[in-house]
Amino acid sequence: MKEDFLHYLWRFKKFDTLHLKTSNGQEITIINVGQYLEQAGPDFFNAQIIIENQKWAGNVEIHLKSSDWYVHHHEKDAAYENVILHVVWEHDTEVFRKNNSEIPVLELKGYVDKEVLTNYQRLVTPKSWVFCEKQLGDLDDFVLKNWQERLFFERLERKSKAIYELLEQTNRDWEAVLFCMLAKNFGLNTNGETFLKIAKAIPFSIIRKESFEVENLEALLFGKSALLDLEKEDAYFKDLKFRYFYLLHKYQLEPDNEGQLQFFKHRPDNFPTIRLSQLAHLYHLHQNLFSKINSISSITAIYQLFQVSTSAYWETHYQFDKVSPKKSKKLSKSFVDLLLINTIIPIQFAYAKSLGKEVAEDLMAMLVEVAPEKNAIIDKFDSFGIKSGNSFETQSLLQLKNEYCAGGRCLDCAIGIELLKKSN
Incomplete structure (x- = not known):
């Protein structure tokens, strides 16, 4: 099990939220899980919870084991002083703040449905190419199309970095x-x-x-x-x-x-x-x-x-x-298509962004008119039922494979989250 699975459980409340208790037997009510922070510091910012009729506002930190708090040296980091709840899969030790006050612990493993665990194991069990390859053909088209738009914009942002570096040079x-x-x-x-x-x-x-x-x-x-x-x-x-x-x-x-x-x-x-x-x-x-x-x-x-x-x-x-x-x-037309995908569209995007203009939708519409790219990654997705009709779709799939699938980031992926919701 990975920590990002626990992030998913907490973020989307994929556990029994009605009968929660701390490791010390105190009742917990979740008002707001907080803002998910994918950066240094506690995992969720500005959460709100009630513990035994006392309302708390602050941060939530998530680990596989309680003892990971000390493995990661959070006891020495002032950024973790405002943690109001320590959410773990397995509680193996008490955790204290610098003033020796104990941080309440929620052990999740007793509150998660077996079906959720089964879906997670099925999703992350290694396959020949990507974890979810056998389930891709059954994916809801609406979920895929919305995710492809996000992936396309992410890819444009990534390509823009090299452009801005050249701009400075x-x-x-x-x-x-x-x-x-x-x-x-x-x-x-x-x-x-x-x-x-x-x-x-x-x-x-x-x-x-x-x-x-x-x-x-x-x-x-x-x-x-x-x-x-x-x-x-x-x-x-x-x-x-x-x-x-x-x-x-x-x-x-x-x-x-x-x-x-x-x-x-x-x-x-x-x-x-x-x-x-x-x-x-x-x-x-x-x-x-x-x-x-x-x-x-x-x-x-x-x-x-x-x-x-x-x-x-x-x-x-x-x-x-x-x-x-x-x-x-x-x-050739196919060579100009490559220039469009890798130079013209990214530089139009970067320039418009530098002026505070929004042109991403227009650029996406342009790439919809460009023939799909042909490479091993696109062919693989095609074999699993994800077919591409234009370069907008192939660009999004390349972003998906390289930035999500290759790094096992299933729980940061809209497809992975959707597949976790599916029943056996």
Whole structure:
């Protein structure tokens, strides 16, 4: 048994509340269980109870055993001096405040219905993937949809943290933050961190100034990625290298590169050479991209904005000095969907939040129009009866699996709480 189960029992009064007594036999009446605090200090704040006709207001602390009070050294912490009731599963020792007054103890195990315990054990018994996988198919659709909205907003909040960190690093330049976020996502999982380092190594003021010559943007991006370090006979390669060293001198940039890029296991259209060229062309076409993105509220307009290809050289190459059949290499719809999910929607959310505006519902509506993501987690949920029709739903399921299921946080999860209510 885990302590969070006791939190659940107390929070939702999932026990016999009519015949409660302390370990010393005093009658207890619960007026208010208090505010659940998921932070340092007592578990429930400002509870109200009556013990033997005496009304008390204060905090409630919950443990598996009474002796955990001393294991956690609460007797030395002033934050616990206002605890009016110690709720435990098993009472094994008396607990005292600093003034030697005894803290009343409620031992819960005698007041909890066996069915509640059975449901809890069934919920948390380890399975092959998630604890509740065999029960997911029977979940009420209303519960799932409401929980998915909460999960989606949580995921946006989590993604916003990286955006705000970049905002501080770029002197609150939102255009620069967008450039860094897009660079990371153009690099995908394999090269994302290296692309981010490349973007951060080039002051965005330089990107602004050089955006009118796409070759200069490519030279900066390819140079910082170490792709110009070798000697090649290719004329385009030599031109980029010349431009790169000219730009290093012009802007007094350090010549250091930002890491080795990975080509292995990528489809050719995802080679870093192609993605860097597409990124350069995006900023060549749109000098005020952040402003344009923030003025857009439709998926169709986003797709139009990101109709971007490579320079002519990369239509016949995937790597320097290696000619390939000619092919236009535009950003695909599925790739723009990834940018929407991982960059555009989060940065719109973070920017609106910084202005005190509420746009989460609008952003959710946009993602409902985007095709569902395809990955192992979404496939697993699908096999258990939780099917996704759009990216709003897949994003919420990724948040569910990574932030709740993976950590065994069943009793913080609306699905877990709902399943606990179900009878055998």
